[in-house]
Amino acid sequence: MIQILECDFGNAMHRQAVIDLMNNYMADHMGGELPPHETNKAERMVEGLADHPSKLVLLAKNDDKFVGLTNCFVNFGTFAAKPFINIHDLVVLDTCRGKGIGRMIMNTIVEKAKELDCAKITLEVRDDNTRAQALYKSIGFDEDIPIMHFWSKYLD
Secondary structure (H helix, E strand, C coil), X not given: CEEEEECCCCCHHHHXXXXXXXXXXXXXXXXXXXXXXXXXXXXXXXXXXXXXXXXXXXXXXXXXXXXXXXXXXXXXXCCCCEEEEEEEEEEXXXXXXXXXXXXXXXXXXXXXXXXXXXXXXXXXXXXXXXXXXXXXXXXXCCCCCCCCCCCCCCCC
8 A cells, every 4th residue: 555654854764765765766767877875965865854944755655665755845936925846856666657656646745735825836857758747747737838947057
């Protein structure tokens, strides 16, 4: 049975699940096939999330195994004068994809956004991640109009 639950950063199993799932995502093609976080960086990531005042971190658990994760942040939209949720990461283990776990996570985010009276939910998706795009479109997401681009300036 699949459960979607908010991460309890006081729970060592939840903290380890965040690390393991993020490392899995980073190693995946869609995550850039990056090496896993070294211990210090992994601990810094979890502490940073735990301490972040606007985090919304959800875990998907199938029986006793953590199989999915999303890291979101509640922000404030000045045009709408209301909060919004930005989905920063969405992870489902490759062995568990196609089982509706991503949809369950997304639906939980939508419900949370409604509870918070959010104006919208935003996310970024790779242009070549057609599987994720199909999921997002099936629950009502689409490109912004006008089309926006995601830009970065790396500082280290």
